[in-house]
Structures are given as C-alpha cells and as structure tokens.
Amino acid sequence: MPKSHGVKGLNNPVRGSQKKPRVVIAGVGDVGVLVATRLSRRCEVVAISTRPALVSGQELGTRLTDPTSWRRTYLVPYRRFRRLDRVRQLQGRIIRADLEGDSVEVELSDGTTVIEPYDIFVIATGASNGFWRHDRIEDIATTEAGLASVSEELKAAKTIAVVGGGTTGVSVADNLARRGGAEVHLFHSGEEPLPGYHPKARSWITRVLSADGVVLHPDHRAITPAGFTGDRLTHEPIEWATDQAPFTADATLWAVGGMRPHSNFLPAEVLDDSGFVTVDEYLRLPGYRNVFAVGDVAASDPHRSSARNWGFRVVVANVRAELKGSSKLKRFHAPEYRWGSILGLQPEGLTVVQPDGRRFRIPRWIAEPLLMRVFVTQYLYGGLRKGSRS
Numbered sequence: 001m002p003k004s005h006g007v008k009g010l011n012n013p014v015r016g017s018q019k020k021p022r023v024v025i026a027g028v029g030d031v032g033v034l035v036a037t038r039l040s041r042r043c044e045v046v047a048i049s050t051r052p053a054l055v056s057g058q059e060l061g062t063r064l065t066d067p068t069s070w071r072r073t074y075l076v077p078y079r080r081f082r083r084l085d086r087v088r089q090l091q092g093r094i095i096r097a098d099l100e101g102d103s104v105e106v107e108l109s110d111g112t113t114v115i116e117p118y119d120i121f122v123i124a125t126g127a128s129n130g131f132w133r134h135d136r137i138e139d140i141a142t143t144e145a146g147l148a149s150v151s152e153e154l155k156a157a158k159t160i161a162v163v164g165g166g167t168t169g170v171s172v173a174d175n176l177a178r179r180g181g182a183e184v185h186l187f188h189s190g191e192e193p194l195p196g197y198h199p200k201a202r203s204w205i206t207r208v209l210s211a212d213g214v215v216l217h218p219d220h221r222a223i224t225p226a227g228f229t230g231d232r233l234t235h236e237p238i239e240w241a242t243d244q245a246p247f248t249a250d251a252t253l254w255a256v257g258g259m260r261p262h263s264n265f266l267p268a269e270v271l272d273d274s275g276f277v278t279v280d281e282y283l284r285l286p287g288y289r290n291v292f293a294v295g296d297v298a299a300s301d302p303h304r305s306s307a308r309n310w311g312f313r314v315v316v317a318n319v320r321a322e323l324k325g326s327s328k329l330k331r332f333h334a335p336e337y338r339w340g341s342i343l344g345l346q347p348e349g350l351t352v353v354q355p356d357g358r359r360f361r362i363p364r365w366i367a368e369p370l371l372m373r374v375f376v377t378q379y380l381y382g383g384l385r386k387g388s389r390s
C-alpha cells in the first residue's frame with residue numbers, strides 16, 4: 001500500500017539535530033544533474049549514476065556527425081561540475097527501492113551492493129532508446145568507444161536507412177544528409193514525420209528534409225526483428241508491415257521510439273501499464289509525499305515531456321517546499337504539442353520549434369557563445385571547470 005504520511009524524520013529529528021535532509025537522486029542524466037546541482041547546498045545529496053559523466057540523450061544527429069562539438073556540451077565528466085562538489089556520487093545502478101522503508105539498494109560498479117537511506121527520493125532514471133541511451137554501468141572510455149564505432153560505421157556506409165520519424169530519426173537523417181557522402185533514406189509510418197508536433201512544424205520539417213537531400217518514405221511501418229531493441233546498426237534488408245518491398249541499406253539506424261523505462265527497481269504498483277512512473281501534477285508519486293519522478297521515466301503527460309518542459313524546476317521547488325513543511329507546491333504544465341530544437345546547432349544557427357508550430361532561429365554566432373556557453377554551461381549546469389573534456 002502506498003504511504004500517505006508526511007516526510008519521514010523532517011519535522012523533528014532532521015531539523016532538531018541540525019542534520020541536513022538526505023536526498024537520494026536516482027540517475028544523473030539531463031534532468032538528474034539539474035536537480036542535484038540545485039539541491040546540493042541545503043541538502044545532503046547522494047547521486048547514483050551508471051556512468052561517471054553526464055552523457056546527454058539530446059541531439060543524436062550532431063552527436064553522430066559532429067561529435068567534437070556535441071561532446072563540449074553533452075558529454076561532461078561530473079568532476080567538471082562545480083555544483084556537484086558537495087554531492088556524494090556513487091557509480092552504480094539502483095536494483096531495488098523500498099518506498100515503505102525509505103531506502104534504495106545500489107549495485108556499485110565494483111560489484112558490491114550498498115543500502116542508501118533517504119528523506120527524499122528523486123527518480124530520474126530515464127528510458128532506453130536505441131543504442132544511445134541505456135542503463136548499463138559503463139566507464140567513459142567505453143562510452144567514447146561506443147560513440148566512435150557507430151560514427152565510423154555510418155561514415156563508411158554509402159546508403160543509410162533511418163527508421164522512425166520522431167525527433168531522433170529526423171535529426172539523424174537530416175544531419176547525415178547535410179554531411180554528404182551517403183544517400184540517406186528516412187522511413188516513417190505516418191504521412192509526415194514528427195508525430196506529436198504542431199501540424200505547421202510537421203510540414204516545415206518535411207520541406208527541410210527534402211531540401212537537405214533526405215529521401216522520404218512515408219507510410220512505412222517496419223517489422224522489428226524479434227527481440228531486437230534497436231541497440232545497434234543493422235545491415236539486413238528491412239521488411240515492412242505495410243507491404244512495401246524490402247529495402248536494403250549499408251547501415252540501418254533504428255529510431256522507432258519504443259522507449260523502455262528504467263524502472264524495474266520500483267514496485268509495480270507505482271508504475272503505469274507501460275512501466276513508466278505514475279506521478280501527480282506536482283511530479284510526486286501518488287501516496288508518497290517524499291518521492292518524486294521526472295524526465296523520460298515519469299508519466300507526467302501524454303508526451304512524457306517533463307525533461308524539456310522544466311520539470312526539474314518543479315521537483316526542486318517541491319522538494320524544498322516539502323522540506324519546509326509547506327503545502328504550497330508547484331504544478332507541472334506541459335503544452336499540447338512538443339517543442340524544442342530538432343536538428344541541433346547548424347552553420348546557420350539553432351532553430352527552435354514552438355508548441356504553436358512557429359519557430360525562431362538563433363544565429364550561430366549568438367547561439368554558440370550565449371546559448372551553449374552562458375545558458376547551458378553557466379545557468380543550467382552552474383559552471384564547469386576547465387579540463388579534459390572527457
């Protein structure tokens with residue numbers, strides 16, 4: 001049964017003994033890192049992560065075609081984050097959460113296990129999605145090798161098929177076509193790519209893809225090989241459930257969604273039918289005042305978009321409110337349509353699609369210094385130390 005009492009130990013023992021409340025954060029990806037950096041001053045934060053670096057799930061297109069620029073912002077060892085200095089970091093994977101007993105069991109990278117108790121628990125473990133997001137324990141060298149091997153395989157291919165018309169498929173197909181050297185085919189199941197985006201955005205991206213040389217194949221639904229999760233490039237002919245002739249490419253990249261949430265350490269009753277974590281409008285688990293979930297693992301809205309819709313601010317505000325004993329919680333709001341950068345930073349700048357389908361472009365000469373260095377590095381990350389990038 002879910003617990004409905006207040007946050008354990010906050011009213012008396014924690015404040016009375018001047019001890020800082022203990023916040024355990026599961027997963028230090030795009031969202032977990034933002035939560036950890038904002039709570040580390042007032043709380044004792046323990047951040048549990050499968051890797052020793054932030055490996056962002058954003059911008060797969062530029063990650064494959066321009067890995068050097070991508071790394072600058074999106075592959076950053078945690079030791080470079082000034083605001084993580086106060087955070088106790090454990091490299092490992094949570095294998096069990098005891099929500100009644102307020103603790104988690106962690107399998108560390110050396111194979112041992114530890115129990116970490118908490119006052120507040122924040123779940124930000126994301127979801128697996130193709131080869132670029134997973135929950136394996138990994139060091140930086142392995143991450144780097146994985147990046148390099150896929151990039152090399154794609155560089156060697158003369159024909160590339162990208163299956164899936166979501167943000168990732170579109171971003172990869174367009175960036176590969178712009179780079180040149182291969183014929184790029186994008187297969188998607190609807191009439192236009194980018195389901196979930198405003199119709200104006202969908203028409204716009206169709207024009208952009210064609211203009212950039214991507215060969216579009218609408219109304220193609222691929223048959224995914226049995227047991228295959230899209231975690232590597234394939235080379236066999238692609239078969240279609242929609243009856244078209246099989247298509248053979250030198251390399252096929254699968255970006256068919258089918259996200260698998262990293263939630264198997266949680267009891268089934270806090271998950272929805274697809275395994276995502278059920279949350280209320282405050283991004284809190286119903287019945288558990290001291291447990292929050294945010295990012296791709298959280299069933300916050302139909303698009304599960306709390307990562308890009310500033311869910312970290314909601315969680316940080318609500319953790320602070322809970323710790324103060326305040327009932328004034330911040331609500332999470334998500335727009336009806338998806339939004340964001342789709343193609344990443346290009347020579348002409350960064351185009352951002354808005355929920356109403358309009359878009360604006362930040363020229364590269366402003367986007368690089370202001371957006372990437374000032375906004376992301378200073379504001380979002382709270383300052384990065386210089387040093388080897390990875």
Ligand SMILES: Cc1cc2nc3c(=O)[nH]c(=O)nc-3n(C[C@H](O)[C@H](O)[C@H](O)COP(=O)(O)OP(=O)(O)OC[C@H]3O[C@@H](n4cnc5c(N)ncnc54)[C@H](O)[C@@H]3O)c2cc1C
Nearest residue numbers: 027029030031057093094125126135262295296307340341
């Ligand atoms: C500010 C911001 C802006 C964004 N803008 C855009 C945009 O413009 N366009 C766009 O397409 N997307 C954008 N996104 C969204 C982004 O594409 C994804 O939604 C985001 O990467 C998901 O982050 P996450 O923290 O939920 O998951 P991840 O970044 O995948 O992090 C989860 C981490 O948890 C680890 N983990 C998994 N299981 C366990 C476990 N059991 N124990 C411990 N650790 C575990 C994983 O290994 C991983 O490191 C944005 C996100 C943010 C935060």
